[in-house]
Amino acid sequence: MNTKIKHQILIVGGGAGGIATAASLLKRDNSLDIAIIEPSETHYYQPGWTLVGGGVFTQAQTRRSMSSLIPKGVRWIRSAVSSFDPDNNELVLGDGERLGYDYLVVSPGLKLCWDKVEGLEQTLGKNGVTSNYRFDLAPYTWQLVEELKSGTALFTQPPMPIKCAGAPQKAMYLSCAEWFKNDRLKDIHVAFHNAGGVLFGVQEYVPALMSYIEKYDAKLCFNENLIAVDGAQKTATFNVTDAEGNSREETREFDMIHVCPPQASLDFVANSPLANEAGWVDVDQETLRHNRYANIWGLGDGCSAPNAKTAAAVRQQAPVVAANLVASMKGEPQFAIYTGYGSCPLTVERGKIVLAEFGYGGVLQPSFPKWMVDGTKATRRAWFLKETLLPPIYFHAMLKGREWLAAPKTK
Ligand code: FAD
Numbered sequence: 001m002n003t004k005i006k007h008q009i010l011i012v013g014g015g016a017g018g019i020a021t022a023a024s025l026l027k028r029d030n031s032l033d034i035a036i037i038e039p040s041e042t043h044y045y046q047p048g049w050t051l052v053g054g055g056v057f058t059q060a061q062t063r064r065s066m067s068s069l070i071p072k073g074v075r076w077i078r079s080a081v082s083s084f085d086p087d088n089n090e091l092v093l094g095d096g097e098r099l100g101y102d103y104l105v106v107s108p109g110l111k112l113c114w115d116k117v118e119g120l121e122q123t124l125g126k127n128g129v130t131s132n133y134r135f136d137l138a139p140y141t142w143q144l145v146e147e148l149k150s151g152t153a154l155f156t157q158p159p160m161p162i163k164c165a166g167a168p169q170k171a172m173y174l175s176c177a178e179w180f181k182n183d184r185l186k187d188i189h190v191a192f193h194n195a196g197g198v199l200f201g202v203q204e205y206v207p208a209l210m211s212y213i214e215k216y217d218a219k220l221c222f223n224e225n226l227i228a229v230d231g232a233q234k235t236a237t238f239n240v241t242d243a244e245g246n247s248r249e250e251t252r253e254f255d256m257i258h259v260c261p262p263q264a265s266l267d268f269v270a271n272s273p274l275a276n277e278a279g280w281v282d283v284d285q286e287t288l289r290h291n292r293y294a295n296i297w298g299l300g301d302g303c304s305a306p307n308a309k310t311a312a313a314v315r316q317q318a319p320v321v322a323a324n325l326v327a328s329m330k331g332e333p334q335f336a337i338y339t340g341y342g343s344c345p346l347t348v349e350r351g352k353i354v355l356a357e358f359g360y361g362g363v364l365q366p367s368f369p370k371w372m373v374d375g376t377k378a379t380r381r382a383w384f385l386k387e388t389l390l391p392p393i394y395f396h397a398m399l400k401g402r403e404w405l406a407a408p409k410t411k
Pocket of ligand 1: 012013014015016017018037038039040043045046047048049050079080081082107108109110132133134163164167266268299300301302309310311312313314343344345
């Protein structure tokens, strides 16, 4: 096959992982020949969407033009990858063009499976059905919150894995905080329907979260998986599994429902030789190097590492990939390791956050000493971090190769 264009390093995806890795690579060696393949003209700061849905940020604060973020000296190929041919060090674009590489970094994110919930796509954005998982819908969440005076508000969480596992409940807390403030909460019945069996996967954060569940009088419904939404009838149907493992369907009425969609690996990854059995880019969870192709690395939501899928995780993963890729180019042994860090700032009220930070196995990995920010409690400092510090850290540090709170650990 005739390869027209070849780059030393190809990066798939211009999201958090792709841009951060390109910047971290150039920081180590600014002579590298790098191209990013990314079809979208817009880069989204997705962690800001919870705050859009909570009436704190505007949509505009969570969007930048892709061209303004692609690092200088990196070529932007405005196209989508359709398949991989790792045995020939090539990949194929949507139009059939083949590109060659010496090294490949894969960070295309994941797929939101709206279609897995019957009737959902047709009614999203109307009939009281919303989701902070889409840029265009997050303002509708806030509109619904402001409009709702009484009735039933449902919040749903699908089976794991999902990106930002706390986001479904963050939407609930910020909505409840507004209704609480306006003295409307006493007339609004709130329920959290979670396909899983616990409020949050790391136990240390649960007591602080539970105190807000009690304050807002929200009903916790575990092992209840949303399977259908009827917007016109304003009903949601759940597959409910009881303690004996028996399943039944239950339909609930709502005035407002916030849906977090089921999530999966993107098809072009899942159907490729790069995928593991579950469809994710099959990487070593410490080095982030592909388990079978030594010149390929994967990071972000689309990779197999069992961390919490967050931009905070990517902040630590990108320098690890960059350090190991550059070491590999020089024939040096790989030395940088990723310890599974991920962070989930749980917005329990407007102005306070429970800052969950943990690594593989749920081991706490706080960035700050306890006296400064105690992550297991709701604090104003953590809110300040999320609202004021993290967006500039994302845009001006992480996406620029300034590895603040992200220097790679070594073996
Ligand atoms: P993305 O940033 O999604 O980027 C993937 C890129 O790949 C996209 O630009 C896409 O266009 C591109 N792409 C897709 N297909 C192809 C293709 N075929 N070819 C080429 N390019 C392709 N994280 C936190 O740290 N803290 C939070 O508080 C937080 N809150 C969140 C709240 C919500 C509502 C959501 C949705 C996410 C939240 N996250 C949070 C998660 C965070 O945004 C993601 O974990 C992070 O963006 C993952 O980076 P990524 O590079 O893997 O994927």
